[in-house]
Amino acid sequence: MKKIILTVVLLLVSMTLTACQFGNVGSDKSITVYTERHYDTDQLLYDRFTELTGIEVNLIRDDADKLITKMSNEGEDSPADVLIIADAGRLHSAKELDLFQPVTSDVLDENVPNHYKDEENHWYGLTMRARVLVYHPDRVSASELSTYEALTDSKWEGRIVTRTSTNIYNQSLMSSMIEIMGEEQARVWATGLVQNFARDPQGNDRDQAKAVVSGVADIAIMNTYYIGRMLNSSDPYEVEVGETVRIFFPNQETTGTHINVSGAGVAKYSKNVEDATKLIEFLTSEEAQRSYADANFEYPINPVVEPHDLLKSWGTFIAQDIPLSKLGEHSVLATIIMNEIGWK
Template sequence: MKQRKVLTSVMAAVLSLGLMAGCGTTPQNAEQGKPQDAKTGAPETKKEQAVNIYTARHYEVDDVLYAKFTEKTGIKVNVVKAKAEELIERLKREGQSTSADLFITVDGGVLNNAKVEGVLQPAQSEAIDKNVPKQLRDKDNQWIGLSTRARVLVYAKDRIKPDQLSTYEDIATDKWKGKVLVRSSTSLYNQSLLASLIELNGEAKAEEWAKGIVSNLGRAPEGGDRDQAKAIVAGAGDVAIMNTYYFGQLLNSKDPEEVKVAQKLGVFFPNQQTTGTHINISGAGLVKHSKNKDNAVKLIEYLTGEEAQALMSKENYEFPVNPKAEKPELLKSWGEFKTQQLDFAKLGEHNKKAIEISNKVGWK
């Protein structure tokens, strides 16, 4: 009898130890079936899905698109806005500690500069490759085009007929003396236009063109692209160099006076019989030390999709990079046009020379 009691006690002890062992890794107050924090024993909370953007774009439609992306995916979009050069330097300084996942900016030269500075990495995605033609992506997919804008000639419809216009080179000839308007050469838009002419025509001809533009100015460069349009209507000149999306903004402005200005102007796409109209690009690059790489790629896929592309074009009058995206009626009314065929990286490679030429010929 005594031996039987001892055996029963031992079995009870073993059973008790087994139950303790089975429960030893789970605190008594833990919720059944949920992961636990190793230190506190509290139920683990699911990590918030996010993607962090450093952007030099400052358009309202971008914020709308980010909100729509979050609504569709549950991925929160956090945005830091600054000038592109500042953001590139910040990415270099932060290195592996950066919180940024995407770098977004305008100008192919700036995008290439980010690549050269080593702050980007390839974004691999079949969806992106399908959405964006090869010529609107970096050859290594370190940046992806989001939109394009054409730098065109805008003219006074009451004084100039379209058949009087032809090329960028032509408005630098003597017949346009005192009739040309353009913003400062400090504008990246003008630097990239001149850089494209350096690539296509060579430095000597590009310098001759810049000199001719300065000689033909109706007034000293001042203001932005929309100010050049207003100056045409005011009689300061007959033709201006201007980005298409600024003209779209004027024509659809909430200010009726700006609408009246745009209605008196025409849009001409130069160099259709030669090298094509200069276009520039805005794009996104996957940051080298991204902590949310998958989410960042998903955002690029969304932004280059038909729905987002159509909205971006409708609200900001930029040309979509996705050929299947619907364009607004204004852009359709301009028709199809031939574009310059060059590597956008060249805009950055020739930027310094473009600035040197501008200073040399007195383009303020």
């Protein structure tokens, strides 16, 4: 009997030692992540995070606006530890709704450049995307393109498409123009742009590229990653569209191309702040950044990590140098102006 007890005790001791070698494996630590991302490769990263830290990750996936509403309604009872959403405008609204708490982390300071995070550390960028000009090479030559501002020239009348003003990507673009040009000039710019639209704004970003290929328009204003997604689509027409169009980074000699981020913050009422911070540290790490960004053909936020070959083939570009929080701060005014000048 004594021998059996001794064997059991030794077995338990050795199991505990093994668990210790791998951090907290075997413990029941877990965090809950609210995210709008739904890529298979993300799960591999969460599994790797669990392997490294012993912290299990429960995912709640939904649209960004639904997750924000859900967290606001849940208040102090929210199970969320981390919120991951796209667009600095949305990240800013989540901050305004008091959904995040500031965190301090040397690792995050190292991984995330200052201009890709909230000034008060409420959220940190995870990936970056650019809102570019996508054109048909048979009807437009790159030498004719220069800036967002130049799209108001009468030569582009009836030749430009983009989505509606209810879309946050266009609201953030408009906010950036307000920040750079001032309210009045931004209003003049938007008015001139709308005058050159080929049709009433409609559809998603992919539909804008399709309109360029089908001859409805010659230039689309859209996000870079949709080209990557179309080139890798299971729909042969989307692949054809992706292969036909060309990308132009506007404002390279002036104020830079409009960029935006997806980002993550620790939830205001998280009871696992340390573990939640560890996840964001991991997602911005050299190990995770490449595959995390590649899943949606976005640019890594961590400057030591190289982007996907497709993105490299488009060349490097200069980005707008404005605090991303401004995109959120101007978003209400941006929407008002867009409505007033008839950007549907």
